[in-house]
Amino acid sequence: MADPGLDDADAQGYRWETEYERTWEVLQEDATGSLTASVQDVVLGMKRRRLLEKKPNLRLGMMRHVFVIMDMSDSMKDQDFKPNRAFCVIKLLEYFVGEFFDQNPIGQIGFITTKNKRAERMTELSGNAKKHLAALNLLRTNDLSGEPSLQNSLELAAETLRNIPSHASREIIVVMGSLTSCDPGNIFDTARMLRECNIRCSVIGLSAEVSICRNLAKDTVGEYSVALDESHLKDVMMAQVFPPPVSANSDSFLIKMGFPQQKAHERLDEYSFCICHLDQLNSSLYGKPGYFCPVCISKYCELPVECKVCGLTLVSAPHLARSYHHLFPVEAFQELSSEQLRAFTSRTCFGCMAKNEEEKSHWFQCKSCKNIFCIDCDLFVHETLHSCPGCASSPVKPE
Structure with missing residues (x-):
């Protein structure tokens, strides 16, 4: 019997153990003995699951103010991410900046680094992408040393975010490579202060799950993820591009x-x-x-x-x-079974015009225009285009 004093995550054991067991159940070799196709199906399935979780008629924080905290300690020298953790994170953050301003045109972002038990503000909150990219490029030549200080970094970000108007979204994204943090005080007091200021804190770990990071994300209604490899790190980081739902106690104002x-x-x-x-x-x-x-x-x-x-x-x-477009997302397409797919005389993707030659491939149908799409076009429509090409090209029917 599980200890009633433990939370759900502790009672279930290590999360990575259960994920590992379920992964080997779904991975299957193809005719050549390769697992590549099966792994791609798992990754695409995870991406599509995020699309199904998006619900319309949600109140989202369109004016986002985000501070990204980067760990620049000794732990970022590890080479489990090639060529090392720091170089990999900087490269993905450069891509993240472009995607962030593409999906959040009126948002602002800033960067904070932590090493040697201190925190330093690299860039202020700004909507100038060139300024942030130049600062990230300079980080490639910086030394990686000492230990990070999660508390100092969070308080430095909170000094600016607590002055942001209450109708705007206040967020912190922490990229943590170290398993330890050298803090001058009680970090739980800092987490309580972030919750009271309605600052959402999400953590992306590079090593393993850390209890304080998980509790920090849980208390501030953020997300906590541990990257398995470079591609998974990119997916987790890109998930932070889309604006999160606004808390119930946030105010509404007319903005001039x-x-x-x-x-x-x-x-x-x-x-x-x-x-x-x-x-x-x-x-x-x-x-x-x-x-x-x-x-x-x-x-x-x-x-x-x-x-x-x-x-x-x-x-x-x-x-x-x-x-x-975040307020009115494209409705998730319906996945077609093999029997439903055979009913189509022309099994061609409406987006890329690719033909369905494999029975095991995933195909989807728009509920409005009834056109079918491959899984790549389905993800492109929902994550990048934000408009169904079939519905957009159909003539408007008179009422």
């Missing part, structure tokens, strides 16, 4: 926004510097076209951005329009 147009100076006496580059003034920035705030006429290089003078949120209309 400005939609500036890019303008160039017509006269030499009108040349000016942009507000976002005041710390690195040079002649190459003087007189360049920019976006002018409609309230205070401050100049900025890129959008979206929050005006540093008047506090107005400056965005473009396409940015705002692209943010709404």
